[in-house]
Amino acid sequence: MEDLLAARLQMAVSLGFHIIFACIGMAMPFFMAYSGYRYLRTGQPLYRDLTKAWSVGVAIFFAVGAVSGTALSFELGLLWPEFMEHAGPIFGMPFSWEGTAFFLEAIALGLFLYGWDRLPPWIHWGSGVAVGLSGVASGIFVVAANGWMNAPTGFDWVDGQAYNIDPVAAMFNDAWFTQSLHMTLAAFAATGFAVAGLHALLLLRQPHNLFHRTALRIALTVGAVAALLQPLSGDLSAKDVAQRQPAKLAAMEALYQTSQPADLLIGGLPDDESRSVAYAIHLPGMLSFLAHGDFEAEVLGLDAFPRDEWPPVLITHIAFQVMVGCGTVMALVGVLFMFLQWRRSPWLQQRWFLWLLVAVGPLGFVAVEAGWTVTEVGRQPWIIYGIMRTADAVSPMPGLVLPFLLFTGIYLLLTFVLVWLMVRQIRTLPEHYPSARLTDLPPNNSAS
Template sequence: MEIDAFLLSRIQFAFTVSFHIIFPAFTIGLSAYIATLLGLWLKTGNPKFHLLARFWTKIFAVSFAMGVVSGIVLSYQFGTNWSRFSVAVGNVVGPLIGYEVLTAFFLEASFLGVMLFGWKRVPPWLHFLSAVIVAGGTALSGFWILSANSWMQYPAGHEIRDGIAYPVDWLQVIFNPTFPLRFAHMMTAAYLTTAFVVLATGARHLLAGHRTESAKTMVRMAILMIALTAPLQALIGDFHGKQTAIYQPAKLAAIEAHWDSSRPGALVLFAWPDEKAELNRFEVSIPGVASLLTHGSMDALFKGLKDFPPEDRPPVLIPFFAFRAMVGIGVLMILFGWAGAWLWKRGTVFEARSWLLIAKHSWPAGFLAILSGWFVTEVGRQPWLATGLLRSKDAVSPVTAAEVAISLALFVFVYCVVFAAGIVLINRLVEKGPDEISPEEPPEQPSQRPLKAAQAPAAAIFGDGRPGDDKIQPAS
C-alpha cells in the first residue's frame, strides 16, 4: 500500500473525527439528562435532583469544551486536506453546516452561560428552561450534521452543472431518504451512551459505600433509560438495515461480506473476508436469514459485491467487523439493561454486587458502539465522499505527503495531551461525586410553597419499593 497524501489525509480525518464524535454524542445525551433532573427538582422540590444536576453540569462543561475544540479542527481540514470536496459539493454541504452554526450552536452558546452559572442568579424556572434549550440545541446540532452526512451518503434535491452540485430543493436535500432513520439511530445512541456513563458512576459510588442516595438515583434512572431505549435502538437499526439494502446495496454487501448474489442470502455470523480472492474464509452462516432480515422474505435476492465494478466497491474488513462489534455491544446492552430492571423489580439491585461491578466498568460501551457504527457508515460509503458524485481520491487537496504527515503527527501529540487532561479532569469530578448537603447551608429550593405527595411522581418512579427508602422531601 502506497503511503501518499490521500491515504494520510484519510487517516488524519478519521483520527480527528473519531476523537470528536464521542464528545458531541455524550453532551447530546447529558444535556437532556440534566434538563430532566432540573425538571424533577422543579416539580418535586427534592434536593437530590438539584445536587445531581449541578454535579453533571460540571462534567457537561468539560465535555462540551472538548467537543467544540475538536470540531473546529474538522472544519479546517475541509479546506486544507479536502479542498476539492468544497468545490464540488460545497454549495449543498456548506449551507447545512452553516445552518448548524446559526441555529444550534448560537442557541447553545446563548443559554449555556445561564445553565452553567445561573444556579443562584436566575429563577429556577429560567434555569430549567435554559437547560431545556441547551438540550434542544445539542439535538438540533446533531440534526444538521446528520442531514449533511446523510446527503453525502445518498445525494438528493440537487442538480449537477459542470461537475458541481447545486441545490434545487432544500427539503429534499435536508430530508434525504437516509436521513430520518440515521438521525433517530444516532440520537438514541447518544442517550444510551450517557445512560451507561450515569450507570457506571452510580455503581462506582455504591460499591465505594458513599453518597448512596445520589448513587441510587443515578442507577435507577440509568436502568430505566437503558431497558427502554436499548431495544428501541435495535428496532431502529433493523429498519435502517432494510433501508440500506434499498439505497446503498454495495455498503450492505460489504457489511455482510456477500460476494455473489444469492436467493436467498445467508446471514454471515463470522468469517474472514478475503478481498483479493473475493471469498470468505472460515465462514459460519445461517442460510436465508440475511434476505429475511433485509427484505422480509426468504426468497428475496441479496446482491453481492461482484454485482458492482471493483472500483465502486467499499472495503470489506472494516465494515464487516465493525458492524458485528456494534451489534454485539447492542445485544449486551439490552440483556444488561433488562437484568438490571429485573433486579430492581425484586428490590435487590443495590445488593447485586456482581451486577454493580459490571455496571461500574460499562461506561465505554456506548462510545465503542458509536465508533463502530461510524466506521461502518463512513468506510462503507467508500470509494465515494458524495455517493455517485465525487470520489474520495478526487477530493484531496494538492498537498504533499510530508506536509500531511507532519500535521498528522502534531494532531496525534496535541490530542493525546489535551484530551488525556480532559478525561483525567472528568474522572476526578466523577470520583468526587455530587456535593453533600451541608446542614449549615440547606440546598436551594425551587419555590417556597410546600409540595404535596401527589405532586411528586418521581417517588413512585425512582423508588425501589422499600418502606421508607428514598422519600421525597418537599420544599419548605
C-alpha cells in the same frame, strides 16, 4: 504514508474523538434536566446537587467538544478542497443550522450554569432543557449533512458541476431520517450506559451512597430504553442501505456472491482473494429478511459491482459485527435491568450486577465508533456516493502526514485534559455537594 491515507486518518481521528462529545452533548443535558425537574417537584437537596454535578460535566465536555468541532470545520476545507468547492453550496444549509444550534446551546448552558438562584426556578430549568434540545438539533443537522454524502440529492450533476441546487432537498435527503434516528438513539444508549457504569464503579466503593444510586437509576433507565429501541432503528437503517447503497450492505455482511436467499453472518473473517468468509455462523435467509422483509428475496453481492468500487470489506464487516455485538449486549442488560425492576429485586445491592454495569459501560461508545466506521468506510471509494471519489477530493498539498501527526497530538492532549478534569470533579464530589455524602443506612448504622 500516502497523502490520501494521511488525510483520511486525520478525519478518522478527528471524527472519532469529536463524536464522543456529540453524543454526550445530545443526551447528558436531559439527565441534568430530569434531576432538575425532580428537585423542583420534591425540593430534595439530593436532586439539586446531582443536577449541579452533572451540569459541570456537561460544561467540561461542551468546552472540549467546541475545540474538536472547530478543528473539524477547518479540516473539511483544508483536506478536501475539491469536495467543499462542489458540496459546500449544496449541503451548507445543515452546517449553518448546526452552527445556530451550537450557539443556542452555548447561551442556554451559560444561563443554566450561572442562573442558579438568579433566574426564576422554572425558567432556569427551561434553559437546561434548551441545552438538550439544541444538542440534539445540532447532532441531527450534522448527520443530515453526512446523510447527503450517502444519498446525494438536491442538484443535477452535469460534466462535473452541480446545477439546479435545492439546499432544502439536499438537507432532507433520503438518508437523513434513518441516520439521525439511529444516531440519536445511539447517543442516549451510549451516554446512559457510560454514566451508569461510572456511578456503578463509585457504588462499589460506597455501596450505600444515595447520590450515586439515584444517578445510576436515572442513567440506566434512559440507556436501557434507548438500547431496546435501537434494534428497530437498525432494521430501518438496514433496509434503507439495501436500497440506496447495496455495495455497502454487501461489505457489511461480507456477501461476495449475489444470493437468493442470502444468509446473515455472525462473526467471520472475510478474504477478498478467495471471496469467502472463514469462521462465520450462517443464519439462512435472515439477510434477505432484514434487507427486504422477505426470507426468499435476492440480495446483491459484491460481484454485482466493479472491483474498484468495493468498500474495504474486512474493516466494514468487522466494524459492523462490533457495533451489532455491543448493541446486543447492551439490549440484553437493559432487559435484565427491567426484569429486576419488575421483580423489585435489590439489584443495586448486588455487586455482580454493579460489576456488569462497569464492564458494559464503555460498549455504547465502542458501538458508536464502530457504527461511524461502517458509515464512512462502507461508503468508500466515494466521498459523495456515486458522484465523487475520495481520491479526487483530497488536497494536492504534499506532506499531509504532518498535520495528521499534529492533530493527533492535539487530540491526545485534549483527552488528557478532559480525563484530568473529570477525575478531579469526581474526587471532589463530597466536598462540593453535601448530598454526595448521604447513605441509605439508618442513622444508627451510619458508622458502618
